[in-house]
Amino acid sequence: xxxxxCCEKMGLKKGPWTPEEDKVxxxxxxxxxxxxxxxxxxxxxxxxxxxxxxxRWINYLRPDIKRGNFSKEEEDSIIRLHDQLGNxxxxxxxxxPGRTDNEIKNVWHTNLKKRLEATKGEEAAHEAxxxxxxxxxxxxxxxxxxxxxxxxxxPVSPERSASSSVTESSxxxxxxxxxxxxxxxxxxxxxxxxxxxxxxxxxxxxxxxxMPLESFDVPMEPCDAFGAAASSASADDMDYWLRVFMxxxxxxxxxxxx
DNA sequence: AACGTAGTCAACCGCACGGTC
DNA sequence: AGACCGTGCGGTTGACTACGT
Numbered sequence: 608x609x610x611x612x613c614c615e616k617m618g619l620k621k622g623p624w625t626p627e628e629d630k631v632x633x634x635x636x637x638x639x640x641x642x643x644x645x646x647x648x649x650x651x652x653x654x655x656x657x658x659x660x661x662x663r664w665i666n667y668l669r670p671d672i673k674r675g676n677f678s679k680e681e682e683d684s685i686i687r688l689h690d691q692l693g694n695x696x697x698x699x700x701x702x703x704p705g706r707t708d709n710e711i712k713n714v715w716h717t718n719l720k721k722r723l724e725a726t727k728g729e730e731a732a733h734e735a736x737x738x739x740x741x742x743x744x745x746x747x748x749x750x751x752x753x754x755x756x757x758x759x760x761x762p763v764s765p766e767r768s769a770s771s772s773v774t775e776s777s778x779x780x781x782x783x784x785x786x787x788x789x790x791x792x793x794x795x796x797x798x799x800x801x802x803x804x805x806x807x808x809x810x811x812x813x814x815x816x817x818m819p820l821e822s823f824d825v826p827m828e829p830c831d832a833f834g835a836a837a838s839s840a841s842a843d844d845m846d847y848w849l850r851v852f853m854x855x856x857x858x859x860x861x862x863x864x865x
Numbered sequence: 866a867a868c869g870t871a872g873t874c875a876a877c878c879g880c881a882c883g884g885t886c
Numbered sequence: 887a888g889a890c891c892g893t894g895c896g897g898t899t900g901a902c903t904a905c906g907t
Contacts, residue, residue, distance in 0.1 A: 623875070623901085645892060661893075662876065697895060708895075713874055 620654040624663055628653060632660055633668055666709045673705025677714055685711055686719055 624632075635651035641664065644657035653660060666672075677685070681703055688699040696708035696715075703711065 621877070643892075657892080658878090658894095659876075665894095666875075694896065709875075712896075717873055 618654060619648075619656050619659075621659070624667075628655070629663070629668060632663060636664060636668075662709075666707045669707075671705055672707065677706075677718075681706070682714070682719060685715060686723065689715065689719075 620628075631651050631653055635647065635653075639650065641647055641661070644661045647653075647657055648655045648660050651660075655663075684703060685699060688702055692698050696712045700706050700708040700711050
C-alpha cells in the first residue's frame with residue numbers, strides 16, 4: 608500500500624501552534640467542517656500539514672475536550688482499561704468521554720505507570736514508601752492552572768486555561784444549529800438528537816457537574832464558561848479567547864446561510 | 866540566586882488500515 | 887487486483903516548568 612507523504616515539507620510550519628493559527632483552524636472548521644484534513648490547511652490558509660491540523664483539533668481545540676485533572680475514577684478506569692486493552696489508547700479514550708488518547712497516554716506514562724509499579728513494589732516488599740522520599744513535586748493538579756505556557760514567551764495558545772471553555776461555547780453552539788453541513792460524522796458532541804455519543808456526552812456533563820468544583824480548573828458548564836474562565840485565566844488568555852469567541856460569534860451568524 | 870534535575874504535555878513521526886479509483 | 891490516498895493510531899521527542907540543592 609502506497610502511502611502519501613505526510614506533508615509537503617515545503618514551507619510548512621512545525622512546532623507549537625500560535626493563537627492565530629488556532630483561531631484560523633477553529634473558524635475554518637466551524638464554517639466548513641473538516642471533511643478533508645489534507646486539503647483543510649490549504650483552504651484555511653494555514654501553513655500546516657493536514658495531519659498537524661487534525662491533531663491540534665482532536666487533542667486540543669475540539670470543544671468536547673474535558674480539561675483539568677483526571678479524577679480518581681478516571682485514573683482507575685484507565686488502569687483497568689489498560690489492563691484489558693493494553694496500549695490501545697484510542698480505545699481507552701473512547702470509554703473516557705472528553706479525554707483524548709494523547710492525554711491518556713501522557714497520564715499513563717507520567718503517572719499511572721509509575722503508580723502501578725510502585726504499588727506492585729509495595730505489594731512485593733510490603734514496605735518501601737513509594738515516592739515518599741525522593742524529590743517532592745507538586746501534584747499534577749497544582750500545575751493545571753493554565754499559567755504554565757501562558758507565562759512562557761513562546762506564542763503558544765493559553766491551553767490549559769480557557770481554551771476548552773471558549774471553543775466549547777463557540778463551536779458547540781455552532782453545532783447546535785444542528786443543520787450545519789460542515790460538521791460531518793465525528794462531531795458527535797453536537798446536539799444531534801439521535802447521536803449516541805451525545806447521550807454519552809450528556810451523562811458526561813451531568814457527571815462532571817456533580818463532581819466537586821475543585822476537581823477542575825475549567826468550567827464545565829458551557830454557559831458559565833466565561834465567568835469561570837475569567838477566574839482562572841490570565842488577562843492575556845482571556846483577551847485571546849475573547850477575541851476568538853467574538854470572531855466565532857461572527858461566524859455563527861453566517862452559518863445559517865451556509 | 867543560580868543551577869541541575871525531574872516531571873509534564875503538546876506535537877511530530879512513521880506505520881497500518883480502509884476506502885476509492 | 888493493485889496502486890493510491892486519506893486518516894487514525896501508538897511511540898517518541900523536545901520544550902518548558904517547578905522543585906530541590
